[in-house]
Amino acid sequence: MMTVGERWEHFEHGADVGVRGIGATPAAAFEQIALAMTAIVTDLHVLEVLDQFATIELEATSLDELLFDWLDALVFEMSTRAVLFARFEVEIQDHRLRARMWGAPVDRVRHEPAVEIKGPTYTQLRVAPDQAGGWLAQCVVDV
Numbered sequence: 001m002m003t004v005g006e007r008w009e010h011f012e013h014g015a016d017v018g019v020r021g022i023g024a025t026p027a028a029a030f031e032q033i034a035l036a037m038t039a040i041v042t043d044l045h046v047l048e049v050l051d052q053f054a055t056i057e058l059e060a061t062s063l064d065e066l067l068f069d070w071l072d073a074l075v076f077e078m079s080t081r082a083v084l085f086a087r088f089e090v091e092i093q094d095h096r097l098r099a100r101m102w103g104a105p106v107d108r109v110r111h112e113p114a115v116e117i118k119g120p121t122y123t124q125l126r127v128a129p130d131q132a133g134g135w136l137a138q139c140v141v142d143v
Helices: 026-041 063-081
Strands: 007-013 016-023 051-059 083-093 096-105 126-129 135-142
Touching: 007 026, 016 026, 026 063, 026 083, 026 096, 026 135, 051 063, 051 083, 063 083, 063 096, 063 126, 063 135
Parallel strands: none
Antiparallel strands: 007 016, 016 135, 051 096, 083 096, 126 135
């Protein structure tokens, strides 16, 4: 569930797309950036949350590396399962991530996928506290 101050956004970056998640914690920011990534592909309002499709567990040496691995794992899951995720529950502790994702199989007529995301890049990759006392997670994804 989204709380006050949590949101996602896109930012321009040449031929690619920047994604950004803002939340009260790093985990909340990771949930929001995942929504931003899904919103590149389709309008989130047409997605139905049907079933839990996947669980991801990752470990990294830094939050930046964990973000890259998280987005890369999401791209893999979306591609191999032909699913669009619309809900995420992320837990982060000591650079270890455990996430559950819910969504629906891709329906080309209903979802009208705009682009295919190839993967995250290290361009503008950053996880850090923001000026409002929350957390920001961002990077540019290759489309």
